[in-house]
Amino acid sequence: MIDLRTLETFWVVAQTGGFHRAAEKLHTTQPAVSARIAQLELELKVRLFERDKRGSRLTVKGREILKYAERMLALRTEMVLSVAGANALEGTVQLGVSDTIVHTWLPELLKRLNHEYPAITLEINVDGSTGLAAALLENSIDVAFLLGPVISGSVANLPLCEYPLxxxxxxxxxxxxxxxxxxxxxxxxxxxxxxxxxxxxxxxxxxxxxxxxxxxxxxxxxxxxxxxxxxxxxxxxxxxxxxxxxxxxxxxxxxxxxxxxxxPTMVFTASFIKGPDTHLNGVVAALAQKVAGEYALFSDRPSHQDQTISAD
Structure with a gap:
């Protein structure tokens, strides 16, 4: 019988493009990922991935199965939220953060997340925006607070804050x-x-x-x-x-x-991977947007105009 954990593994391999990356994402081993995919291929009696040195790519049948897997995983998330509410959300989010955000409102976000969603675990990576965008597109992080937006069909972008230099x-x-x-x-x-x-x-x-x-x-x-x-x-x-x-x-x-x-003005976004079973990413991004807005509201920054004097 095909279970949701196997479908989740299949979806992550499809998104990351490799069994090793999928294992890192799922906090398991590559042999475990390979075994789940092999079992799924056996039950469906089709080959799901073409494998070579560059990674793993979906076959025609694999792309067809992916649509069903996404619908089933999305339905699982919808069921949990409907029955148990947002407090039931749990899991690990790989978060990439620009240094500027670390020095402003990130501590407040961490407090709020811990209070409102105590079952969500964050793993934080601080890097420059170029590195964070690359990591997001490679699926090695789930959410990034960076100089954005990140232009990709698999990425959603929420406006966070603007900081003039x-x-x-x-x-x-x-x-x-x-x-x-x-x-x-x-x-x-x-x-x-x-x-x-x-x-x-x-x-x-x-x-x-x-x-x-x-x-x-x-x-x-x-x-x-x-x-x-x-x-x-x-x-x-x-x-x-x-x-x-x-x-x-x-x-x-x-x-x-x-x-x-x-x-120049630094414009930050909360950019995150969209997917059928990635509701946590949107939750973290939305709360970050709220915290950033509150930080700007109560900030006593002098206006940019106050720091510039006309020569006239």
């Missing part, structure tokens, strides 16, 4: 308090996100348009390291004020006002 310096830094120009900023190291990120590319373009090609951009993949370098007075940080709100409140850091500059 600001120029942040140590209190004693030799700039300000009057408004500064890009030329004045370019005399100092600019400390910001890693080279392959959207903020780095947009800052490069910003200085190029101002004919400041000799600017020194110190790329850094660690937000904690960026903040530490800024506190040490090494240069001017181009980061969201949300990640250094405590240091701004104590006066260790301050925000520079600028003349006629529109700073």
């Amino acid at each position: 600001s120029w942040v310096v140590r209190e004693e830094f030799p700039l300000g308090p009057e408004a500064v120009t890009l030329k004045e900023l370019a005399a100092f190291p600019i400390i910001t996100f890693a080279r392959q990120t959207q903020p780095y590319r947009e800052l490069t373009e910003l200085f190029n348009k101002a004919h400041q090609q000799r600017v020194r951009l110190f790329a850094n993949s660690s937000l904690s390291s960026i903040v530490r370098m800024t506190l040490d007075g090494i240069g001017v940080a181009a980061i969201p004020v949300e990640v250094v709100s405590d240091h701004l409140a104590t006066g260790k850091l301050r925000v520079l006002t600028t003349i006629d500059q529109t700073m």
Whole structure:
């Protein structure tokens, strides 16, 4: 008899494209996955996957069976939610998180998840948005909070938050308090996100348009390291004020006002894999959207306009 666990294994192999990846996703062994697929093929009397060095691909019959498997798994989730409610949800979600989110509202999300869905377990991976998007498309993570959206038919995207970059310096830094120009900023190291990120590319373009090609951009993949370098007075940080709100409140850091500059804005999404048995992904993404909205509502960030002064 075909059971739901076997169908779930079949669906995960189809999504991940390999028995080894499916085993990691299901927290089991590759021989166990192979045995379930072999039993399913035996019962259905068809070959479900073509296997080679590049992975496993569905056969024509496999694609046909996949439609039925998705419907049955979706029906199981619908039954559980209808009878037992959301509190019955349990399982593990592989969550990928951008460093910026770690430094803002992620702790509050973890508290809320633990309170509202105590049977959901999170395994968290902190990485840059490029790496998180690749991991999501490879099915090695289920949900990602990243600079999005991720464009794929298998991925859903919920808007999370928008954080404009600001120029942040140590209190004693030799700039300000009057408004500064890009030329004045370019005399100092600019400390910001890693080279392959959207903020780095947009800052490069910003200085190029101002004919400041000799600017020194110190790329850094660690937000904690960026903040530490800024506190040490090494240069001017181009980061969201949300990640250094405590240091701004104590006066260790301050925000520079600028003349006629529109700073890049970091736009984050909760991107997650869609599927018949992936309701947990949507639950985590939806709660993250709610927490991010509440964080923005109660944030005392000065408006972006307050940090820019016109030259007129």
